[in-house]
Amino acid sequence: MDRIDRALVSELQRDATRSYAALGQIVGLSAGAAHERVRKLRERGVIRATTIDVDPAALDRRVLAYVMVEANAWMGDSGEALAALPEIQEAHVIAGAASVLVKVRTATTEALQDVLRRIYDIPGVSGTQAIVVLETFFERPVDPGHRDAAGRDPGQRDSGH
Amino acid sequence: MDRIDRALVSELQRDATRSYAALGQIVGLSAGAAHERVRKLRERGVIRATTIDVDPAALDRRVLAYVMVEANAWMGDSGEALAALPEIQEAHVIAGAASVLVKVRTATTEALQDVLRRIYDIPGVSGTQAIVVLETFFERPVDPGHRDAAGRDPGQRDSGH
DNA sequence: TTTGAAAAGAGACAGCG
DNA sequence: CGCTGTCTCTTTTCAAA
Numbered sequence: 001m002d003r004i005d006r007a008l009v010s011e012l013q014r015d016a017t018r019s020y021a022a023l024g025q026i027v028g029l030s031a032g033a034a035h036e037r038v039r040k041l042r043e044r045g046v047i048r049a050t051t052i053d054v055d056p057a058a059l060d061r062r063v064l065a066y067v068m069v070e071a072n073a074w075m076g077d078s079g080e081a082l083a084a085l086p087e088i089q090e091a092h093v094i095a096g097a098a099s100v101l102v103k104v105r106t107a108t109t110e111a112l113q114d115v116l117r118r119i120y121d122i123p124g125v126s127g128t129q130a131i132v133v134l135e136t137f138f139e140r141p142v143d144p145g146h147r148d149a150a151g152r153d154p155g156q157r158d159s160g161h
Numbered sequence: 162m163d164r165i166d167r168a169l170v171s172e173l174q175r176d177a178t179r180s181y182a183a184l185g186q187i188v189g190l191s192a193g194a195a196h197e198r199v200r201k202l203r204e205r206g207v208i209r210a211t212t213i214d215v216d217p218a219a220l221d222r223r224v225l226a227y228v229m230v231e232a233n234a235w236m237g238d239s240g241e242a243l244a245a246l247p248e249i250q251e252a253h254v255i256a257g258a259a260s261v262l263v264k265v266r267t268a269t270t271e272a273l274q275d276v277l278r279r280i281y282d283i284p285g286v287s288g289t290q291a292i293v294v295l296e297t298f299f300e301r302p303v304d305p306g307h308r309d310a311a312g313r314d315p316g317q318r319d320s321g322h
Numbered sequence: 323t324t325t326g327a328a329a330a331g332a333g334a335c336a337g338c339g
Numbered sequence: 340c341g342c343t344g345t346c347t348c349t350t351t352t353c354a355a356a
Contacts, residue, residue, distance in 0.1 A: 180332055180333085181333075182332080192332085192333090193334095193335095196334080
């Protein structure tokens with residue numbers, strides 16, 4: 001993960017449809033070299049997948065809410081029960097008063113209410129508190145950062161593999 | 162946005178590197194027809210971009226937190242001030258006690274503290290409350306849903322454009 | 323790790339059911 | 340709207356430095 005890798009990640013986050021020739025030109029590499037680096041980034045799991053960014057409104061999911069789920073029992077493995085609800089986009093175990101924080105997208109506030117009810121039905125759940133989003137300033141990919149050029153970052157510096 | 166469009170979106174969310182021939186086979190269309198539909202989905206803005214999904218840990222962002230930002234002044238247009246902090250991945254105006262909810266990824270908890278301090282420096286901010294994530298169950302794309310086949314969904318059914 | 327080139331494959335664009 | 344065919348560009352692979 002040197003500077004070039006970060007630049008490649010940043011560019012691919014912006015637009016992954018460009019050719020390796022175009023990518024290479026941006027980062028100052030030949031097409032083949034750019035391709036080889038991206039291939040390794042995928043292999044290492046830095047790039048997990050190539051996906052599309054979809055407008056939630058176009059899919060009729062105009063209501064966004066974060067829900068704090070309070071539990072009286074251990075919810076360490078109720079991830080599957082939450083994953084079964086397609087309206088839930090993220091689920092995290094959190095420190096603090098609530099036990100789990102989930103991100104929910106629904107078509108209407110009525111549908112949101114229904115999701116809350118279904119969350120409530122999950123064993124161990126003792127309460128929910130919804131935070132409704134009025135306006136989204138922005139949602140963007142993780143920042144690749146821009147550290148030193150030589151690639152002496154801490155962490156995995158795998159050679160072979 | 163009929164059933165085929167939703168299937169295409171779903172498949173592209175899973176893996177956008179596949180050929181149009183492969184996509185078409187999955188949804189029961191020729192390569193050309195699949196290509197044409199995807200082109201229109203992009204044109205309409207349903208598909209906003211083709212991107213990569215990056216592992217935050219690989220980019221040295223192992224700490225995830227949600228921060229409730231309380232404000233005493235109107236924060237309706239402080240989106241830019243928040244966007245200036247690269248560690249902030251999302252920022253939403255919310256209903257309720259706090260004014261803004263932001264999603265933050267940092268390398269360490271010390272770095273998180275530093276982000277909180279910088280948020281605090283934004284005019285109008287009167288307080289912050291951080292919710293630290295202990296474990297992420299899942300993070301996934303918006304569900305395209307699976308409604309009726311004929312495409313009689315409400316919303317934009319644009320013809321020309 | 324990078325480069326350059328050659329082969330295999332996918333994308334763009336027709337005209338036509 | 341969708342299918343098939345054609346042309347062009349890209350991805351992929353490989354030998355060499």
